[in-house]
Amino acid sequence: SYELTQPPSVSVSPGQTARITCSGDALPKKHAYWYQQKSGQAPVLVIYEDSKRPSGIPERISGSSSGTMATLTISGAQVEDEADYYCYSTDTSGNNWVFGGGTKLTVL
Amino acid sequence: EVQLVESGGGLVQPGGSLRVSCVVSGFTFSNYWMHWVRQAPGKGLVWVSRIDADGSTTNYADSVKGRFTISRDNAKNTLFLQMNSLRAEDTAVYYCVRPPFWGQGTLVTVSS
Numbered sequence: 232s233y234e235l236t237q238p239p240s241v242s243v244s245p246g247q248t249a250r251i252t253c254s255g256d257a258l259p260k261k262h263a264y265w266y267q268q269k270s271g272q273a274p275v276l277v278i279y280e281d282s283k284r285p286s287g288i289p290e291r292i293s294g295s296s297s298g299t300m301a302t303l304t305i306s307g308a309q310v311e312d313e314a315d316y317y318c319y320s321t322d323t324s325g326n327n328w329v330f331g332g333g334t335k336l337t338v339l
Numbered sequence: 340e341v342q343l344v345e346s347g348g349g350l351v352q353p354g355g356s357l358r359v360s361c362v363v364s365g366f367t368f369s370n371y372w373m374h375w376v377r378q379a380p381g382k383g384l385v386w387v388s389r390i391d392a393d394g395s396t397t398n399y400a401d402s403v404k405g406r407f408t409i410s411r412d413n414a415k416n417t418l419f420l421q422m423n424s425l426r427a428e429d430t431a432v433y434y435c436v437r438p439p440f441w442g443q444g445t446l447v448t449v450s451s
Binding site for chain 1: 374383385389401434441442444
């Protein structure tokens with residue numbers, strides 16, 4: 232079955248740039264989506280179609296994709312950005328959606 | 340305002356069945372694909388199933404294929420997930436999703 236691979240954790244100091252990667256064989260052909268989940272809350276979409284930002288999401292959060300890797304970048308990370316981040320995409324058939332394993336971002 | 344409200348979760352024994360529901364409002368339900376996503380306690384998000392706008396096309400994760408059935412009633416703005424042959428590893432919060440909107444989830448616990 233299709234898999235998306237993320238690092239389990241990323242840690243940065245406040246003001247630094249955090250980068251979270253997501254690798255998957257179908258990413259050259261399929262868009263990546265990124266969700267942020269804070270403790271005890273439902274996930275929130277922060278990036279869609281690789282690099283588009285929904286309204287209300289800070290400009291410091293951005294996305295990109297190249298080849299088999301998608302990347303979520305948080306420039307000037309703030310303590311409030313601490314959360315679990317999940318990439319989300321589909322296999323080449325488009326029928327089976329998959330989440331990555333999630334990355335815990337620590338800002339301290 | 341888009342709202343998705345799940346219900347029907349609870350405690351069920353291994354091998355048992357349960358149906359969870361999701362009532363939606365704030366958008367034209369019959370125009371959208373809908374998904375179920377679950378999250379076991381302390382674990383990551385797992386896509387479970389999706390259904391197209393008129394209910395004619397469904398897809399399932401391998402882990403639930405043959406045991407779970409997704410359906411919808413467009414007249415009642417309601418999405419369903421029928422879960423049969425439940426296992427301990429099905430224990431999770433089940434979220435109803437109309438991307439990018441999520442409900443708050445309903446907890447399903449499979450235990451004897």
